[in-house]
Amino acid sequence: MRSRLTRRSLVTAAAAGLVAAGLAVQAPSAGAAVPDTVPLTLANNSGRGDTVYVYTLGTLLSTGQQGWADANGTFHPWPAGSVPPVPAPDASIPGPAAGQSKTIRIPKMSGRIYFSYGRKLDFRLATGGLVQPAVQNPSDPNHDILFNWSEYTLDNDGLWLNSTQVDMFSAPYAVGVQRADGSTTTTGHLKPGGYNGVFDALRAQPGGWGGLIQTRSDGTVLRALSPGHGVEAGALPASVMDDYINRVWQKYASTTLTVTPFADRPDTKYFGRVAGNVMNFTDSSGAVVTSFQKPDADSVFGCHKLLDAPNDQVRGPISRTLCAGFNRSTLLVNPNQPDSSSSAFYKDSVTNHYARVIHERMADGKAYGFAFDDVGNHESLVHDGNPRQAYLTLDPLA
Template identity: 30%
Template sequence: MPNSLRIRLVNQTTSSNVYAFITGLAIQHNMARVFLTANGRDLYYPESPPAGKILQPLDQDCAIPLGAPGNAMTITIPQMAGGRIWFSAEKPLTFLRNPGGPGGGATLVEPSVLNPSDPNAGVDFAFCEFTLNNDQLFANITYVDFVPRLPIALTLQTRGGAVQHVSGMAPDGLERVCAGLREQAARDGWPWDRLIVQPQGYDRPLRALNPTHGNAVGASFDDYFEPLVEEAWKKYSVSQHPQQQRSESPEKKRHHRFRLPLFSRGPEPPSPAFSFPSRPTATLRINTQAAFGILEGYVPPGSAELVIGGDESFARPTTADILGCNSGPFATGPSPKRNAIIPRLAAAFQRGCICAVADHPSDPATFYPTSSQCRANHYARVVHECNLDGKGYAFAYDDVQPDGGADQSGKVNAGDPDVFVVAVGGLEAYVGDRLP
């Protein structure tokens, strides 16, 4: 694997004022924060400000201008973890420094879509994510926080010639997402439409937030998923089913009676008319897609927890647990078995298919039922519908798929990357694994 990689950034917007910023952790520099400078080649390691001095500006220019529409610029990145390629239109982004960051450098204050006082709150920006290490290049488009106005597409060609492409959205992708959110709000009465961010004075939406961040814009989804959780607990509960036992024939009773010595005879106890064997109404099956194989799950009698694989117990998740995928029963820990279950169980709730089928991960045809009575993350549904190839990370475990299933997450990866193209704007968006 190379120590560096060239990336071709392409301006597919209608603006000549588009900027890129490259951030990440420098793997070969003690995991310190690193930027590419404005020339797209040199590295800048922001120093930690003195203790007590916060929100300090960068002391180098890191805004990489992409030039006129249709222009392409080639940059070179070192090995980086947690990398992001940020884009902004009409105005560069503002990054700030706080003391005490990794590798002895600064803590980076990144642009926020949730803080109205953030200097980037009104800026049209987007980002994609990547990691380049000794094993591979891994990159993906993401909607885990928000849908931006600026669409991003990825294309990766390996040294062997194979091409992977993630299409992203068309230039009007955000408008389509907003229309879908409004339609869903009208259908079920939940505040999907309030996730749309359109600042005062703007003639069109700036972005749409993931419902995980709904409270920041007054879009509360409290108790939204609880009916689905209740339905799942009922479906996978072990219930008591009375079964009538067959009575012995009079002949058999007489035979038993005469076989016993007279002194041992006494009144025969009545045979119970019913027994109560336990059996689940339905059995949940989680394919861990790991050494643990397929694990069965059910709610035992008298229990409030779902038990999967015999020894991993899951309390009922709340809506916040489901949307965030990292709290309550979905918090990961030291058990590899549990950590293999969590993404698949959380994804089944997010996609609203936990009860529709018992085997998970399930086929994408089961995802996101649209009935007004069905609960699912309709932000994620709309996002997938508005991406030209249906791909894109819309929640934390959106890479969960059945064995042999089509990728949902909008990622490209390879251990031998050769050509990596990142296009912003969507003007020449296309579908298919080929170079632009």
């Protein structure tokens, strides 16, 4: 999957992106108990004095329309866009001041909850839908704004809400949900000092990883780009994963890679062997079911292009597993994928150091450091089938 952030159509971004991230986009079912809107409490623990702006943007699941929701959870469709893109209506909701909280309502949509500090975000409408920020582009109007977003789906089967670093690591936040029994679960909090710790670790990592960091002219550190965006922007060498990829290809020319992509279907296995520049996967009968050309760093980091993962039952699940193994650098130490434990993740000197340093600094170890970080359930996601309350907490930038 290409970065969700650069998708022009929010219906594509939300639906394709959330599925890839493990957030199922399901059609509503009759008679469900989930209400049309759910309260979302925003708590501002950032310690910053900047004005906060909040946006709920996405696709209304009942109609497929793209649009935005106001603080009451009322959906508003976007007007038609044009070429060149025109400014979108102001969908911002005033957020809570530092040390305060505010409750809004979110409707049954699949989309994102953006928040920004100090300035409103600049959204545009093209003929294909909403143009979202693309901060890997230095001329993007949102480049110098400190902002971030969460992804969510609310439908008749419940709420899926995540914290994501798939496109960038920036202003920290956590997500939570209160269940019908009153219990609450949260994820996404960094360890004390974790925010600055991520940037310090990237700066210290040889190989150009510090080039992912973007800083405003006043010295404010805004974000670290994901490595896929870093390669795209020329901030990270395109050859950064070549050594590991070459070693994997060499190993599986004489060894079989066994992929068991479904935890609930352990008898479904696929077997990979490299012949020349291609890894062929066969099923238990020996028939070739799909093949992958030798990937490059961009394909690995983005889990797309040469590692494309369609929403099917064969190639997509195999590709997800390969993508996770490459990013976590476990393919050389374990010919049976995916790994069931994180103990061997990111141990090779050639790995996705961006995802590594983020996971290391998460309080619960969970993160979406790349698109298929949910392989093996290592993602920062909360879900409940009958949510009473959702939470998004803005954490300190320290």
